[in-house]
Amino acid sequence: AACSSYRLRDALHPLWQSELSVSGGTRQSPINIHWRDSVYDPHLKPLKIHYDPATCLYIWNNGYSFQVEFDDTTDKSVIMGGPLENHYRLKQFHFHWGAINEWGSEHMVDSKVYPAELHLVHWNPVTSTSFEDAIMENNGLVVIGVFLKLGAHHAGLQKLVDALPAVKHKDAIVEFDVFDPSCLMPSCPDYWTYDGSLTTPPLTESVTWIIKKTPIEVDQNQLEEFRMLLFTSAGEEEKRMVDNFRPLQPLMNRTVRSSFR
Ligand SMILES: CNS(=O)(=O)c1c(F)c(F)c(SCCN)c(F)c1F
Numbered sequence: 001a002a003c004s005s006y007r008l009r010d011a012l013h014p015l016w017q018s019e020l021s022v023s024g025g026t027r028q029s030p031i032n033i034h035w036r037d038s039v040y041d042p043h044l045k046p047l048k049i050h051y052d053p054a055t056c057l058y059i060w061n062n063g064y065s066f067q068v069e070f071d072d073t074t075d076k077s078v079i080m081g082g083p084l085e086n087h088y089r090l091k092q093f094h095f096h097w098g099a100i101n102e103w104g105s106e107h108m109v110d111s112k113v114y115p116a117e118l119h120l121v122h123w124n125p126v127t128s129t130s131f132e133d134a135i136m137e138n139n140g141l142v143v144i145g146v147f148l149k150l151g152a153h154h155a156g157l158q159k160l161v162d163a164l165p166a167v168k169h170k171d172a173i174v175e176f177d178v179f180d181p182s183c184l185m186p187s188c189p190d191y192w193t194y195d196g197s198l199t200t201p202p203l204t205e206s207v208t209w210i211i212k213k214t215p216i217e218v219d220q221n222q223l224e225e226f227r228m229l230l231f232t233s234a235g236e237e238e239k240r241m242v243d244n245f246r247p248l249q250p251l252m253n254r255t256v257r258s259s260f261r
C-alpha cells in the first residue's frame with residue numbers, strides 16, 4: 001500500500017504533473033506485468049545484440065536521468081530478432097531509480113518493484129531517417145528494460161558509476177568512450193514484450209518494449225552513487241536526482257507476450 005500511495009504522490013512530481021495521462025492514450029508505459037496473464041509466443045526469436053564499444057560517445061545529465069549516448073550514424077551497434085522485423089540502432093541508455101531500495105523501477109512484475117531499471121533505447125533506421133523522427137513513428141523505437149536488484153558488486157557498471165561525479169549537475173557532459181552495454185545484460189535470454197510508450201515527455205506511443213525477466217545485481221554503493229546526482233543545475237538549490245520513474249499506466253486492450261514457457 002505504501003508503495004502504491006507513494007507512486008500516486010510521485011505522479012504529482014513536477015515532471016509529470018501535467019502528464020498524468022496522455023489524453024486518449026491507449027498504449028502507455030510503464031505497466032505492471034502479470035506473469036500468468038502473459039502469453040507464451042513460440043514465434044518469438046532469441047534477441048540478437050551486437051554492440052560496438054567504440055560507438056560509445058559521452059555521458060550527460062539531462063535533468064531527469066543520466067544518459068550514455070552512442071554514434072547512431074551506422075549499423076555498428078544494433079539489435080535484431082526477438083519480436084523485431086528488422087534491425088534497430090542503439091541511440092542511448094539511461095536508468096530510473098528510487099530514493100530508497102524499496103522502489104525505483106518503472107515496470108513491475110506481479111507488483112514487485114525493483115530499486116532501479118535500465119533502458120536501452122534503439123530506433124528503426126528502415127522506417128525512420130533519424131531518432132527524432134522515430135520517436136513519433138508507430139514502432140519507431142525499441143527499448144530493452146533490465147531490472148536492477150540489490151546484490152553483488154557489478155564490475156561492468158562501475159566504470160559508469162566512476163564517471164557520475166563528473167555529471168552531477170543538469171546539462172553536465174563528459175566524454176565516455178569504449179563501453180560495451182551488453183555487459184549490463186543478464187545472461188538469461190527470457191523476456192516479455194508489449195507495445196507501449198516513452199515514459200517521459202513526449203510520452204509518444206512508439207515503443208516496442210522488451211523487458212528482460214532476470215534482473216542484474218548491483219551493490220548498495222553503486223545505487224547510492226546514482227542518488228548523488230542532481231536534477232538541478234550548478235548554482236541552483238540542490239535537488240537530488242531520485243524517484244525519476246513514471247507511475248503505472250493502465251494495460252487497456254494489450255497482451256504481454258513471453259519468450260519463455
Ligand atoms: C524508455 N525510457 S524513457 O524514459 O521513455 C526515454 C527517455 F528517458 C529518453 F530520454 C529518451 S530520448 C528522447 C526523449 N527525450 C527516450 F527516447 C525514452 F524512451
Ligand SMILES: [Zn+2]
Pocket residue numbers: 094095096119199
Ligand atoms: Zn527510460
